[in-house]
Amino acid sequence: MLLLVGTALVNNVVLVQFLGLCPFMGVSNKLDTALSMGLATTFVLTLASVAGWLLEYFVLAPLDLGFLRILSFILVIAAVVQFTEMVIRKTSAALHQVLGIFLPLITTNCAVLGVALLNVQEGHGFLQSVTFGLGAALGFTLVMVIFAALRERLAISNVPAAFAGAPIGFIVAGLLSLAFMGFAGLNFA
Amino acid sequence: MEPSLLSAIFILTTMGLLLGYGLGMAAKYLRVEKDPLVDEIEAMLPGTNCGQCGLPGCPSAAQALASRTAPVTLCPPGGKLLAQQLADKLDITVDLSAMGEEVPAFAVIDPDHCNGCTRCYKVCATDAIMGANRQIHTVFTEACNGCGKCVEVCPTQGLTLVPEAPSLRRWHWPKPKSA
């Protein structure tokens, strides 16, 4: 539980660890798109952490093939993303259309690989890995939703011409990041 | 050769094969027959196949839109409204201000020029032209899409597209200027 909250808020992948910034800026124009992107990433992230842990402890560690970690993780993640894409296309063509290029790009979302690698680095057990993956994913979704909602409001406000569009988006992202830094003060003990 | 190298090659090959096979199976079970988007877009288009977009008809226009090889502003009879709807459908942002507030137009037959050749009413996709051989034809403005097909085929240039006159029914307050 602690790990879940800690990963989602204190060590938020996007705003504190600065992983997965590409979809963070790219798919946060509309609230519902951002939410579905978040959910898709949640699915991939959780599955990837599970697959990563299994791969690490049943294949790579026994065979002493630590150097293959990144390579094989990417392989697994790519497969999971492909699978997710197929599922989404089958279930919701409109969502598939909306997510567009960002869906296959989850593959290169460094948050996914980062979380899988961090799992290994921290020496997490199976349950811990799942929790860590889920926490990171929830944190990602939360930030996506918040940021998308902010940008929806930004879209209708009077922004000085020089800042309109992406620049004000970056400024808001920075402020949001500062806000999340505040969670570092949480003391669970 | 070192054993670890061999096992590495073996492991990666196996993983590749396994995952590839898994995805292949998944693709089989989760196959989507046809892109439903094309049908949806086709349903949005007027369906008059007037050809003003430069494509053979509305189905091919829908194909082009779905594959994003045509701009959403391609359909003059659909106007700004359709362009906006298409942009929403395809999730692209377009600046439609250049299109201007279009006024619906309709065809008008000049009775002095009409020789009752029936060519125009044969091409009209909405049956908006009424007439018989050797009799002056008339246009039902309510049914006219302003596609201009009839204007092209008229041998006497007796057909023109006329924009609708402003009326109380169409008038609405302009957007207020504000800070």
Add this chain to the structure above:
Amino acid sequence: MFFFMRKRPAFKGGVHPDDRKQATSGLPIEPLPLPARLYLPVQQHIGAAARPVVTAGDTVLKGQMIARGDGAVSAAVHAPTSGRILAVEPHPAPHPSGLPVETIVIEPDGEDRRQEEPDPEHALNLEPEIIAQRVAEAGVVGMGGATFPAAIKLNLGSRHHIDTLIINGSECEPYLTCDDRLMRERTDEVVDGIRIIRHALGARRALVVVEDNKPEALAALQARLYEMDTIEAMAVPTRYPMGSEKHMIKAVTGREIPAGKLGADIGVIVHNVGTAYAVHRAVRMRRPLISRIVTVGGGAVQRPANLEVLLGTRVEDLLAHCGGTRQPPARLLMGGPMMGQVMPHAQVPIIKGSNGIIALTAEEINIGETMPCIRCGRCVAACPCGLMPLEMAARIRKEDMDGAVDYGLMDCVACGSCSYVCPSHIPLVQFFHHAKGVLGARREQQRRQEEIKRLAQQRRERQEAEARAKAEAAERRKAEREAAKRKADEAKAARAAKAAAAKETPKTPAADEAKA
């Protein structure tokens, strides 16, 4: 519940503008002399335009129908006086755009000859349908300004269960006093109209609602109402927009109309006092709607007045009768200052829904420079519909009409309270007018496109059917040909067989001849 509500009518939001009614509330209704020309638009109501039944050169009598209601939602137009039809032509409409509308121009002959009219009769034993029919024939529309054909609302009793009839005498707009004067001076007629309407609707209870800034009108009504009438006159606090149908129902009965529904759906119908008066005239006296009471007011008018005006009289004639304007008016309004329509000029006619002509001076309209929104929320507090005008306006400014609709644009009654309170002088209600216009145009275009799609589809189907029929016909012809051929073959074969058989039989000279 009801009695509790009567003491403290529920009213949320709204504003309390200075009512400025003193100038005309004490002035009796005076008739306006016959003008030189009358301009009667065929569209004076919500719905389809009426169809003219006269042509230039015709002579008409006072009260004669000159345009017939066309379709389910429409209202007839009658000649306000006797005279000659000069033309049926486009003429500027009393509308902010000043665009022309089909108008019947009458030159009065000054004799004011009436059509034969039956004697007044007892109306309360008439069938509701007959009442509605007479109201429709008289061309009566909602006189409060909405101009919805009144007969349709009278017919609602058959389809909905109506338990309460509310007669709106609140007259919540500043300056206007025409309903006030009507209630005071023609109380009997108004009360009779209320009885007729209640009878037509089959409503149990009828309430006349008057804002508490019109005590004389309230007293006049109360003096004329009998206990057994079950018509009550009640006062409500002076609060704009009390006269809005939704808000009046909420304030008086405590019932709220769900979004997108009508008062009839919750058993309440609201009519204006002016409509009650017109119904009395239409049903009891068989007189069509040819005149109305108009308040001429505003700081720019020399001599404000309450006038009884023939429909079709031009605004300039009214202003001239009132001594003209002291200074060119900064804004000329038809209706009240809150919801009235800006008139492009004074050459537009008075129509059925014109309750006031208000010529305002620059000081009165107090146009401030528009400043950015500071999100103070005063518009939210003032909105009687519980909407967030600032959010809707922000979305409309960025052309996000759907976003504004999500924030409840369609529930906005365009009362203008938000614009009235805005400290930044943001023209909020103008944004909503604009957005509703755009959405209406969009709906219209959508409807048109669907119609076109349907026609195209029909044509395709027809062509396919034709092609199929052609193919079938060809098939049939082919089959017929083949059948004929087969028959011929068979016949040939039969003949051959016969011939063969004949060969076998002993030859006859005839057979030999035939062979040869």
